[in-house]
Structures are given as C-alpha cells and as structure tokens.
Amino acid sequence: MPEGHTIHALAGRLNRAYAGKPVRASSPQGRFADSAAQLDGEVLIGAQAAGKHLLVEVDGDRWLHVHLGLIGNFAVTPLADGIRPEDVPVQGEVRLRLASDTHVADLRGPMVCALITAQEAHSVLDRLGPDPLRADADPDEAWARISRSGKTITELLMDQAVIAGVGNVYRCEVLWRHRIDPHRPGRELRQSSWDTIWADLVRLLPLGVAYGQILTLEPQVEEAERRLAAGEEPPVITGRSLGTTFPREFATYKRAGEPCPTCDSRIRTAKVAGRTLYWCGRCQRRR
DNA sequence: AGGTGATGGTCAC
DNA sequence: TGACCCTCACCTG
Numbered sequence: 001m002p003e004g005h006t007i008h009a010l011a012g013r014l015n016r017a018y019a020g021k022p023v024r025a026s027s028p029q030g031r032f033a034d035s036a037a038q039l040d041g042e043v044l045i046g047a048q049a050a051g052k053h054l055l056v057e058v059d060g061d062r063w064l065h066v067h068l069g070l071i072g073n074f075a076v077t078p079l080a081d082g083i084r085p086e087d088v089p090v091q092g093e094v095r096l097r098l099a100s101d102t103h104v105a106d107l108r109g110p111m112v113c114a115l116i117t118a119q120e121a122h123s124v125l126d127r128l129g130p131d132p133l134r135a136d137a138d139p140d141e142a143w144a145r146i147s148r149s150g151k152t153i154t155e156l157l158m159d160q161a162v163i164a165g166v167g168n169v170y171r172c173e174v175l176w177r178h179r180i181d182p183h184r185p186g187r188e189l190r191q192s193s194w195d196t197i198w199a200d201l202v203r204l205l206p207l208g209v210a211y212g213q214i215l216t217l218e219p220q221v222e223e224a225e226r227r228l229a230a231g232e233e234p235p236v237i238t239g240r241s242l243g244t245t246f247p248r249e250f251a252t253y254k255r256a257g258e259p260c261p262t263c264d265s266r267i268r269t270a271k272v273a274g275r276t277l278y279w280c281g282r283c284q285r286r287r
Numbered sequence: 288a289g290g291t292g293a294t295g296g297t298c299a300c
Numbered sequence: 301t302g303a304c305c306c307t308c309a310c311c312t313g
Contacts, residue, residue, distance in 0.1 A: 093307080
C-alpha cells in the first residue's frame with residue numbers, strides 16, 4: 001500500500017497521537033522485544049517521513065526506523081472512552097505496539113523496524129534523493145542524476161536515491177499525465193520535462209497525504225484541491241482503513257488492455273525491473 | 288479452502 | 301534474475 005504519501009500521513013498521525021509524551025512500547029510478536037524494552041517509557045520527540053522511510057526521534061538520542069515495504073502496515077487507532085490500550089486485542093503478528101492513554105498503534109509486516117543512532121538516521125536521509133513532500137527538497141539533485149543516466153525515466157523514478165517517495169502508481173500515472181515515454185533514457189529527457197514532472201508531484205503528493213489515496217485523474221485532483229481550498233477537512237484515517245473520499249480510479253495503473261482515457265488506445269503493460277509498468281503506447285510515444 | 292499478487296527493497300548468484 | 305521478508309484483499313472453486 002505505501003508510497004511516500006502514506007508514510008508522510010503516518011508521521012503526522014503519530015505526531016498528533018504521541019509527540020512530546022512518554023510512550024508505552026511492546027512487541028507482542030516478540031521479534032522486536034529488546035528494542036521495544038528500550039523504547040518503553042521514553043518520550044517520543046517527533047516523527048518524520050523521508051520518501052518511504054519513517055524516522056521517529058526518541059528521547060535519549062535514539063531513532064525508530066520503520067520501512068513498511070510492500071506489505072507492511074502501521075495502524076494508529078484512537079481509543080474509545082474507557083478503553084485502555086491493553087484492552088485492545090492483538091490481531092496477527094504485531095511487531096511493535098505503541099500505546100498511550102489515547103491511542104494504540106500496531107506495526108505489522110514491516111521490511112525494516114530498528115532502533116538506530118542519530119548518525120544512522122542521518123545516513124538513511126543521505127542515501128535518499130529529494131522528496132517532493134519535504135520542504136528541504138532540491139529537484140536539481142535529481143536532475144543531476146537523471147540527465148547523465150542511461151537508465152530509463154521509469155526506472156529512475158523508482159530509484160529512491162534519485163527521487164524519494166515515488167512508487168509504482170505515481171510513476172505510471174505521472175508519466176501518463178505528461179505524455180512521456182517511460183522507456184526514454186534519462187539523459188535524453190528534456191529538463192523542462194523533468195521540471196514538469198517534479199512540479200506535478202509537488203502538486204499531487206500532498207493530495208495523497210490529505211485524502212489517504214492516490215489521486216491522479218485531473219477531475220479528482222481539481223476537486224480535491226477545491227475542497228481543501230474551501231477549508232474542508234478530509235476524513236481522518238485510522239486503523240488499517242484507506243481513504244475512500246474518491247473512487248479508486250487511475251488512467252493507466254492496473255488497466256492493462258483497457259482504453260486510455262485520452263485516446264482510447266489500449267493500455268500496455270510490461271515488467272520493468274520486477275515491477276509492472278503500465279502506459280499508453282500512443283499518447284506516450286517518444287517525441 | 289487455497290492461491291496469488293501487490294502502492295518495496297535487499298541480497299545472493 | 302529470483303528468493304525472501306511475511307500481510308491482506310481479492311480472486312477461484
């Protein structure tokens with residue numbers, strides 16, 4: 001489920017639930033028991049996302065590093081009145097449970113869950129390319145790599161050292177939105193095309209954070225922007241639920257053989273570096 | 288009831 | 301290139 005927008009939303013949820021307060025930590029599954037014991041009772045200073053990585057600073061110069069991978073889930077649930085954290089049943093293999101008087105957060109199936117030093121946390125950040133959701137992001141750093149790479153733009157968009165936070169859905173959809181051939185080598189991409197991709201991701205990803213779902217069809221994107229501008233509060237995402245404000249619709253993703261919204265040509269599919277790419281062979285022809 | 292693939296990534300060969 | 305990590309939704313029957 002997670003691309004960068006999911007992790008940024010998660011960091012916000014964790015901050016609202018726990019930041020500045022001591023947290024109870026446990027590992028019902030047991031695999032993370034030692035680290036949970038070290039976390040237990042410490043003040044959770046703040047959570048931040050960098051691409052698909054979650055970094056939570058904890059008192060005592062320690063950082064909790066979580067990467068959900070493809071199948072992981074970190075469900076933050078507010079407690080109903082009178083319910084204590086220990087009353088919430090543990091369902092499945094919960095690697096880490098964070099609890100307070102107000103919330104329970106259960107981590108399942110992560111690719112990474114580790115307690116690391118500040119230095120190690122910085123090295124995680126250093127390995128990542130710019131993240132369109134972060135204020136400190138510099139798109140020129142990504143362009144420097146893209147413009148001298150023989151790899152295709154679709155591979156480069158998935159390379160977290162080039163740009164952080166983009167996954168398979170956003171890469172397929174953003175290339176379709178700008179009619180860019182996914183097989184075009186980075187070094188043959190015009191800088192104006194890159195600037196357009198970056199600006200679009202800066203526009204799209206915050207909508208994904210706000211609504212808890214990937215929005216890439218222009219009518220949905222504009223409707224989401226309109227609602228946010230009008231001050232509408234998106235529904236709060238809790239537990240394992242996903243955003244359902246808008247129907248789950250894409251232009252290319254998982255639409256192999258179906259008509260392109262623009263030209264009716266059939267959406268094509270191919271495995272690229274182990275992941276399924278979707279694109280319109282007509283709109284996204286090399287030009 | 289069982290199988291499969293998935294919005295990810297690493298590592299060994 | 302494929303095994304693995306190890307969860308869940310969505311098929312098939």
